[in-house]
Amino acid sequence: MPFGKWLDIGPVDQIEPGTARTLPVEGGEEIAVFRTVRNDIFALVNKCPHKQGPLSQGIIHGNVVACPLHNWNISLETGRALGDDKGCVPTIPSKVEGGRMFLLRDAVLNPQIPVDDSDVAAAA
Amino acid sequence: MNVTVAQEKGEASATPAKRRRLVVIGNGMAGCRAVEEILARDSTRFDVTIFGAEPRVNYNRIMLSPVLAGEKSFEEIVINGQDWYDDNGIALVSGDPVTGIDRKNRKVVTRGGRIEGYDTLLIATGSDPFIIPIPGKDLDGVVTFRDLDDVDKMLAAAEKGDANGGAGNAVVIGGGLLGLEAAHGLSLRGMRVTVIHLMPTLMERQLDEAAGYLLKAELESRGQTILTSANTKEIVGNDGKVAAVLLEDGTIIPADIVVMAAGIRPATGLARAAGLEVERGIMVDDHMVTSDPDVLAVGECVQHRGLCYGLVAPLWEMCRSLADHATDQPSGYGGSVTSTKLKVSGIDLFSAGDFSGGDGCEDIVMRDASRGIYKRVVVKDDRIVGAVLYGDTADGNWYFDLLRKEEDISDVREALIFGQAFASGGGALLDPNAAVAALSDDAEICGCNGVSKAQVVACISGGAHSLDAVRSTCKASASCGSCTGLVESLLAVTLGDDAVESGPKTMCKCTSFTHDDVRKLIVEKELKVIPQVMQELHWTTPDGCASCRPALNYYLLCAWPGEYVDDQKSRFVNERLHANIQKDGTYSVVPRMWGGITSPNELRAIADAADKYQARLVKVTGGQRIDLFGIRKEDLPAIWADLNAAGMVSGHAYGKSLRTVKTCVGSEWCRFGTQDSTGLGVQIERMTWGSWMPHKFKIAVSGCPRNCAEATIKDFGVICVDSGYELHVGGNGGIHVRATDLLCKVETEAEAMEHCAAFIQLYREDARYLERTAPWIERKGMDWLKEALFAKPGTVTELARRFRYSQTFWQDDPWAARAGGDRRDLHSHIAEVRPLSIMENA
Structure with missing residues (x-):
C-alpha cells in the first residue's frame, strides 16, 4: 500500500480556533474539519442530516455546531443531532501530531455512520 | 563530577553476593521516588546507583516556580539530601550524565567515561522543554524553565534589568501552566512581563474560555501583558544576545530575556538509541517494563496505554506499581486521571478530567461575579467527568475524588455545585428548597x-x-x-x-x-x-x-x-461570508444600487460576473436590485473584486442591517411627483448603509401619496407631499403585514434625514436582537416612541449624532477587504483529496 493509514491534511493553524474549513474529496463526500476554542479537532461529513446544510459554516459552541440552514445542533464528537432532532452524520477519526492534522484515510474515502447507532438504525 | 558511595552498613553487608545491581538514570522526582518505593518494600534486594545530569541532590522540580517567585529557597525544595543517599547506601553520580546504554552487556556509560554494569536498569530521564523552531531560538538570553540553572538565569536577568538600568523586559512564549508560573515569578522579581500564547484561551488544555478569561483579566491587573492568539515569528538578536520578539502580525516586543515554555517532550534519546521501543515516549506495560524485560522506565519519559503525562500525581502512582513489580508483588498501573492547580499566589484555579462537554454531558455552572468565582462541573451518566474551578477551589479535591471513584452523584446533584459542605449536609439539605427553607429568617x-x-x-x-x-x-x-x-x-x-x-x-x-x-x-x-x-x-x-x-x-x-x-465566530454564516447561503450551500450575491438606480456600466459588470461565475439564476429583488444565485464560497472574493472594480459595494442583503432604500422616480420625471424622492432615497442610503441593526431594516421613499415605493410597509418610510415629508415607521411586509404608523411630518430633506438617523439609533439601542421594528413598536407603543424622541428637546439630534458616530466605524465595504485577500481561510478549502484510483483513471 503506497500510503499510511492516516491522511495528513496540513498544519493545525490553518484553522482559526472556533471555526471550521472544508476538505473536498473527489468522488466522495466533502468533509468539514472543525477546530474548537479548546483546540480540539473534529471532522464530519459536511452535510447536516436534516437538509444537507454545510455544517462547516455553522456557529460552533462547545463541541457542538449549529447548522446554518435551520439551526439543528450537531455533536462534533458523534455527528448526532442533539435535542429533539433525530439524525446522524458520519464522523471521521482524526488526530493531531507535531502540529499537523491527520484523518483516518479509510473514513475519508468511505465515511460511515457507526453501526451501533441504535436510533439511526431504527430510523433507516 | 561528584561521586559519593556510601559505606555499606553492617546488616546489609551480610549477604552482599545476593544483591542485584539497580542502576537509575535520572536523579529527578520519578527516579528517586521509585527508589524510595522499592526500598520501602525491600531494602536489601538492590545495590542502587543513581546517575543525575544536574550537579545536585534530588529536589522537587514542581516547586521551582515558588523559588523563582522568591517564596521558597532551594534548600526548602530539596526532597532527599545527601544523608538520604548515605543512609540508604545509594551511590549518587551527579553532573556526569549517562550517554549510552549497552543492553547486550548490561552496562551504561557516562560522558566522563564511567562504566556501570546493571541487572536491572531504570530509565527516569523525564522530559525536555520543547523549543519552537524559530529564528533566534539559540540566542543568548533564550532560556527554558526546567531546572535550577534556568531559574538562576532568569534571576540574573531580573537583577540586571534593561540597558538603561530600568526594569528588564521578559517575554514568555507559552501561556500554559509552566509559562504562567514563569511569568508570575519574573513579574514578582520586578520585570516587565509579556506572555505570548498561540491559542485564544490561556491554559486551554486545563481551562475553558470562561475561566481563561478570568485568569487573563487577573494577570493583566497585576501588570502583565497577555497576548493571546499571538504567533511568534522570530526572536530578534543584537550582538548574539536577545533583543526583542517579533510576532507574525509585525508586533515587536523588546526583550532582555525570553522564556520558552511552549511545552515539554518525553526525553527518549537514550532509550531510542538503545533500541528500546519508543513512540512519543518510551513504551511501558502496566508494570513499567519496557520492551526489554531488564529495563524499566517511569515518569514523564514513558508512554503508557497511549498516554504521556506531564504532571506529578501519575508519577507517584507509576512508582508504586514499578516498586511492586521490582519486588515481585506485581500490582499493575492502570493509568491516571489528572488534576491541575496553578501555583500562582493569590489565584485559585483548579481543573480536572474532561470538560470539553459533548454528548450526554451536562454542565452545572455557578458564577459569582462579585467574588470573581466561576465553577463548572461536567456530569455524564450521573458521574462527574470534569471540573473547572476559578476563585474558589476549596472543593476541588472533593470533586476530583468523586471523579476518580466514578461515584454516582445523583443523590447530591442538585446541591453539587455548592460544594461538599452543602451537598453532604444531611438528608434535609439535599433538596435545595429544603436547604433554603432551613435558613434562619435573618439570613x-x-x-x-x-x-x-x-x-x-x-x-x-x-x-x-x-x-x-x-x-x-x-x-x-x-x-x-x-x-x-x-x-x-x-x-x-x-x-x-x-x-x-x-x-x-x-x-x-x-x-x-x-x-x-x-x-x-x-x-x-x-x-x-x-x-x-x-x-x-x-x-x-x-x-x-x-x-x-x-x-x-x-x-x-x-x-x-x-x-x-x-467577533466573527459569533456571526451567522451570512454575516460572516457577506452573502446569503442557499439551500444547496451556494451563495447569492447582491451588489448595492443606491436608491435602486443603476447604469449601463454597472449592468454590464453584473452581466459579466454572472457569466464568469456561472450564476444559475439572475433575479430582480423586491428591493430594486439584482441578485446573482449559485455562487460558490470560493468564488466570492473574486466576484466581489469584479463588482468593486465597477464601483459597486456590498448590498448587505445578507445582514441584520440596513438592506435597501426603495424609491420611485419622483419629481424629476413623474408628472405626479412632489419632491425628489430618488435623490432623497440615495442620500438616505448613503447615510445608513453598513449599519448593523437588531434585525434587517428596510427603507423606502415615495414621491407622492400614491406611494409607488410602498413606503408604508417599510421599517422607515418617507412619503413626499407638497408641503414636505411624512415620516412613517414600523411597517412590515412579512408574515404579518403591518402598515406603518405616522411618526411626524417635517419640512426639509435635512430634517427627514435627521429623523431617520434618530429613529434607527433608538431602534438599535432599544429593540431586542431579532426583533423587527413592527413588533418592537407594537410592544412599546407609538406613544412611548414619540415620547422617547420628542419629549425632551435635542433628543433627535443627540440620537442622530450617536448614529453617525457609530457609522464612522461600521460603514465600510466588507467585500473590498475580502477581495483584497482578507480572511482567505473563510473562502478556501483546507486541502483537497483525490483518491489514487481516480488519479489513475484520469
Whole structure:
C-alpha cells in the first residue's frame, strides 16, 4: 500500500480556533474539519442530516455546531443531532501530531455512520 | 563530577553476593521516588546507583516556580539530601550524565567515561522543554524553565534589568501552566512581563474560555501583558544576545530575556538509541517494563496505554506499581486521571478530567461575579467527568475524588455545585428548597442589596409571585443575579412550585436575564467582550449557544462603537461570508444600487460576473436590485473584486442591517411627483448603509401619496407631499403585514434625514436582537416612541449624532477587504483529496 493509514491534511493553524474549513474529496463526500476554542479537532461529513446544510459554516459552541440552514445542533464528537432532532452524520477519526492534522484515510474515502447507532438504525 | 558511595552498613553487608545491581538514570522526582518505593518494600534486594545530569541532590522540580517567585529557597525544595543517599547506601553520580546504554552487556556509560554494569536498569530521564523552531531560538538570553540553572538565569536577568538600568523586559512564549508560573515569578522579581500564547484561551488544555478569561483579566491587573492568539515569528538578536520578539502580525516586543515554555517532550534519546521501543515516549506495560524485560522506565519519559503525562500525581502512582513489580508483588498501573492547580499566589484555579462537554454531558455552572468565582462541573451518566474551578477551589479535591471513584452523584446533584459542605449536609439539605427553607429568617439572601430571607418572603407573601416581581419590589437578585437560585427556591417554598409565575422570557437557556436586562447591564457595568458578559451575568453555559452569541455580539458592537472588535465566530454564516447561503450551500450575491438606480456600466459588470461565475439564476429583488444565485464560497472574493472594480459595494442583503432604500422616480420625471424622492432615497442610503441593526431594516421613499415605493410597509418610510415629508415607521411586509404608523411630518430633506438617523439609533439601542421594528413598536407603543424622541428637546439630534458616530466605524465595504485577500481561510478549502484510483483513471 503506497500510503499510511492516516491522511495528513496540513498544519493545525490553518484553522482559526472556533471555526471550521472544508476538505473536498473527489468522488466522495466533502468533509468539514472543525477546530474548537479548546483546540480540539473534529471532522464530519459536511452535510447536516436534516437538509444537507454545510455544517462547516455553522456557529460552533462547545463541541457542538449549529447548522446554518435551520439551526439543528450537531455533536462534533458523534455527528448526532442533539435535542429533539433525530439524525446522524458520519464522523471521521482524526488526530493531531507535531502540529499537523491527520484523518483516518479509510473514513475519508468511505465515511460511515457507526453501526451501533441504535436510533439511526431504527430510523433507516 | 561528584561521586559519593556510601559505606555499606553492617546488616546489609551480610549477604552482599545476593544483591542485584539497580542502576537509575535520572536523579529527578520519578527516579528517586521509585527508589524510595522499592526500598520501602525491600531494602536489601538492590545495590542502587543513581546517575543525575544536574550537579545536585534530588529536589522537587514542581516547586521551582515558588523559588523563582522568591517564596521558597532551594534548600526548602530539596526532597532527599545527601544523608538520604548515605543512609540508604545509594551511590549518587551527579553532573556526569549517562550517554549510552549497552543492553547486550548490561552496562551504561557516562560522558566522563564511567562504566556501570546493571541487572536491572531504570530509565527516569523525564522530559525536555520543547523549543519552537524559530529564528533566534539559540540566542543568548533564550532560556527554558526546567531546572535550577534556568531559574538562576532568569534571576540574573531580573537583577540586571534593561540597558538603561530600568526594569528588564521578559517575554514568555507559552501561556500554559509552566509559562504562567514563569511569568508570575519574573513579574514578582520586578520585570516587565509579556506572555505570548498561540491559542485564544490561556491554559486551554486545563481551562475553558470562561475561566481563561478570568485568569487573563487577573494577570493583566497585576501588570502583565497577555497576548493571546499571538504567533511568534522570530526572536530578534543584537550582538548574539536577545533583543526583542517579533510576532507574525509585525508586533515587536523588546526583550532582555525570553522564556520558552511552549511545552515539554518525553526525553527518549537514550532509550531510542538503545533500541528500546519508543513512540512519543518510551513504551511501558502496566508494570513499567519496557520492551526489554531488564529495563524499566517511569515518569514523564514513558508512554503508557497511549498516554504521556506531564504532571506529578501519575508519577507517584507509576512508582508504586514499578516498586511492586521490582519486588515481585506485581500490582499493575492502570493509568491516571489528572488534576491541575496553578501555583500562582493569590489565584485559585483548579481543573480536572474532561470538560470539553459533548454528548450526554451536562454542565452545572455557578458564577459569582462579585467574588470573581466561576465553577463548572461536567456530569455524564450521573458521574462527574470534569471540573473547572476559578476563585474558589476549596472543593476541588472533593470533586476530583468523586471523579476518580466514578461515584454516582445523583443523590447530591442538585446541591453539587455548592460544594461538599452543602451537598453532604444531611438528608434535609439535599433538596435545595429544603436547604433554603432551613435558613434562619435573618439570613442574607441578596448581598448586593442587603435583603434578608424574611424580607424576601414578606415580599412574596405581599403579592410578588414571580422572580421579576421580587426583583422589582424588594430588589433581591436584581443586581448581580447570583442569588437568583435562592430567590427561586424561596418562591417555590413560599407559594408551592405550581403557583410561581414565570417572568418575561429570558434571552436563551444560557441565562436567567432577559434581553432588556442584558442590554442594560452591558452599559451599566461597562461590559466590553463576550466572555466578560457571560461571567458577570452568570451564564450557565461555558461559551453560550448559537442564539445568545450573535445577540451579544450585536449588543456589544452597538454599545461600544470604535472599541468593540467584532467577533466573527459569533456571526451567522451570512454575516460572516457577506452573502446569503442557499439551500444547496451556494451563495447569492447582491451588489448595492443606491436608491435602486443603476447604469449601463454597472449592468454590464453584473452581466459579466454572472457569466464568469456561472450564476444559475439572475433575479430582480423586491428591493430594486439584482441578485446573482449559485455562487460558490470560493468564488466570492473574486466576484466581489469584479463588482468593486465597477464601483459597486456590498448590498448587505445578507445582514441584520440596513438592506435597501426603495424609491420611485419622483419629481424629476413623474408628472405626479412632489419632491425628489430618488435623490432623497440615495442620500438616505448613503447615510445608513453598513449599519448593523437588531434585525434587517428596510427603507423606502415615495414621491407622492400614491406611494409607488410602498413606503408604508417599510421599517422607515418617507412619503413626499407638497408641503414636505411624512415620516412613517414600523411597517412590515412579512408574515404579518403591518402598515406603518405616522411618526411626524417635517419640512426639509435635512430634517427627514435627521429623523431617520434618530429613529434607527433608538431602534438599535432599544429593540431586542431579532426583533423587527413592527413588533418592537407594537410592544412599546407609538406613544412611548414619540415620547422617547420628542419629549425632551435635542433628543433627535443627540440620537442622530450617536448614529453617525457609530457609522464612522461600521460603514465600510466588507467585500473590498475580502477581495483584497482578507480572511482567505473563510473562502478556501483546507486541502483537497483525490483518491489514487481516480488519479489513475484520469
